[in-house]
Amino acid sequence: MAFAKKQCYFTQNNIKHVDYKDLELLKKFLGPQGNIMARKRSGVSSKYQRKLAEAVKRARYMGLLPYIAR
Amino acid sequence: MEETNKVTEATVDTAEEKAEGKIYEIGYHIVPSVPEDKLGAEVSSIKDILEKQKAVVVSEESPKLRQLTYEMRKEFAGKYQKYNSAYFGWVKFEAEPTDALKIEAAFKKNPQILRYLLIKTVRENTMTAPRIPSYRKSEVPKFEEKKEADQTPKKEVSETELDKAIDAAIAE
Structure with a gap:
């Protein structure tokens, strides 16, 4: 078993909405190059993975997060 | 997009x-x-x-x-x-x-x-406050229970074993 089963961070912490300006939160789910972490890796439920992905993409559009970090 | x-x-x-x-x-x-x-x-x-x-x-x-x-x-x-x-x-x-x-x-x-x-968006604040790391409730009492469970059987064993050990020591 490569990945231990984790509970979703958002349901655990009772976070209902993912804000694109909340960079500290979003950065937890980014890889070293600024890519969105796979659900398999972060344990986020599919409902919140969709919200998270949208928030990250909005933050990228607004120049708050990088598209590619080198 | x-x-x-x-x-x-x-x-x-x-x-x-x-x-x-x-x-x-x-x-x-x-x-x-x-x-x-x-x-x-x-x-x-x-x-x-x-x-x-x-x-x-x-x-x-x-x-x-x-x-x-x-x-x-x-x-x-x-x-x-x-x-x-x-x-x-x-x-x-x-x-x-x-x-x-x-x-x-x-x-x-x-x-x-x-x-x-x-x-x-929604009316409520959607920004998350920095969180204090919290431990799961089930983890803390479990640890204490284990301690007690470990101590009680040890006591019983030690009394009888002590007698046996003394007997064995005398016999030798």
Whole structure:
């Protein structure tokens, strides 16, 4: 078993909405190059993975997060 | 892609939200060539845009200079200007969907606004406060229980074993 089963961070912490300006939160789910972490890796439920992905993409559009970090 | 996002969000209707208007949030970047002391005038011009459409401000954050994670460009007098930093601010407001689109159009026209993003959101604060790490409830009492469980059988064993050990020692 490569990945231990984790509970979703958002349901655990009772976070209902993912804000694109909340960079500290979003950065937890980014890889070293600024890519969105796979659900398999972060344990986020599919409902919140969709919200998270949208928030990250909005933050990228607004120049708050990088598209590619080198 | 962004364009399609905005359109779908503006047209989606839910009966629950219809009763009290819709909550939108517009985030914007003001061009860094605006001097710091004239930023107030820019902010008030943004407020005028909102007031014109009778939008009710729910919450806001005044623009602050920040570095952009990549270079953005905006056409200015037939030439592209490149920017690596901008004043980022946002306003959350309540408005009718048609008014929200007018507000968006006004932002698009404004030459001082480098980029903006209109999204549909909720009235409550969506930013998360920094959290204190908490332990699971089940973990703490389990540890104590184990300690007690370890101690009691040891005592019983030690009494009988002590006698046996003494007997064995005498016999030798």
